[in-house]
Amino acid sequence: MTFDAILTFLGNYWISIASILALVLLSGFFSGSETALTATSKSRMHTLGNNGEVRAGIVTHLIERRDRLIGALLIGNTIVNILAGSLMTSLFLDVFGDSGVAIATLVTSAIVVVFSEVLPKSWAIAGPDRFALAVAPMVRLFVLVVGPVSAAVNWLVRAILAFFGVRLSSEVSMLTAHEELRGAVDYLHKEGSVVKADRDRLGGVLDLGELEVSDIMVHRVAMRAINADDPVDINVRIILDSPYTRMPIWRGSTDNIIGVLHAKDLLRAMADVDSDASKIDIVKLSQKPWFVPDTTNLKDQLNAFLRRKGHFAIVVDEYGEVQGLVTLEDILEEIVGDISDEYDLDMQGVRQEADGSMVVDGSVPIRDLNRALEWNLPDEEATTIAGLVIHESKSIPDERQAFTFYGKRFIVMKRERNRITKLRIRPAAEDDI
Structure with a gap:
């Protein structure tokens, strides 16, 4: 053309x-x-x-x-x-x-x-x-x-x-706002725009409404408390040697919590009587205990702590039996991770072996393992790693008994009575299945 x-x-x-x-x-x-x-x-x-x-x-x-x-x-x-x-x-x-x-x-x-x-x-x-x-x-x-x-x-x-039986809704999203936000954060983490620590903190905030106090509380078997009927000098020494600033006081039985003593109140009282412990009544120095249900979700409990300007609560079940205790720090650790100071004990309970396996205390929370090791073990039916093994095995395993689930091999290393106290965890091999 x-x-x-x-x-x-x-x-x-x-x-x-x-x-x-x-x-x-x-x-x-x-x-x-x-x-x-x-x-x-x-x-x-x-x-x-x-x-x-x-x-x-x-x-x-x-x-x-x-x-x-x-x-x-x-x-x-x-x-x-x-x-x-x-x-x-x-x-x-x-x-x-x-x-x-x-x-x-x-x-x-x-x-x-x-x-x-x-x-x-x-x-x-x-x-x-x-x-x-x-x-x-x-x-x-x-x-x-x-x-x-x-x-x-x-x-x-x-x-x-x-x-044809298909219903559409323009008003309701298939994902909640929290799920959309969580998905966005996970996606940005995979892209490298959000570091793991920030992802975990944001995830911790989103999880507060889904977790209950019973999921993070210090269980009664690990709870430190003092007997009001014990000699005062013994109780004073227990409190001063403890890494904790608040200590529950019980009388008659550990289910009968009658007060919570703050170490600072004890030190003030000791100064007023020239360190003569016999002149101190720790029950009068203690504050009235605050009891909360074990089914309270962490979001509500955090708001309650802030509203009452409190830091410490005793957790009870529906029958009023003491199940443990929860502190403001416990809830904050769900957001920012472990908070430690120079007086904290090493309570992590996780040790990596030379062969790559993990030796874990049975009381270690599943959520802490998932967060620290990037695992995805379920925590809906059990709070601790020992509880997960018992739930999955439908029994209380013996020592050296092994199980495989969720891509991991769990070997019971130590058991005390009906409690699993130590486990070895490693990736599951093909011959384990």
């Missing part, structure tokens, strides 16, 4: 060519807008809106009704693609005759795929927030015009799906 022929072709069909180009641009606009507005970050838009970005409010308003938004954009995109295809077919029929249909189909498909789908969507996904802000005012006007049609189409689609 000569240059004169090209000029003649353009002069005869310039309206059709210009219309096709405009329709391809519109199709790209709709495709890119759909991608950007469905991928944009709500939290980022909220932040930008608070900082005075007016368009962020428009984006937020649009994505609140995603079904209406996407329906309108799909309607616009479908209309312009059909029009572009029709004009292209008409143009090529005039130029190439009957073979123009096949040529128009190939050319239209190539143009739509490259310039109306892949290119604008790739551009939009590279910066969805920026793209969404740029197109939001124009999309809002289009949705206002086409919105009623989109609503009618959505209603028709829902009616058809309902006929």
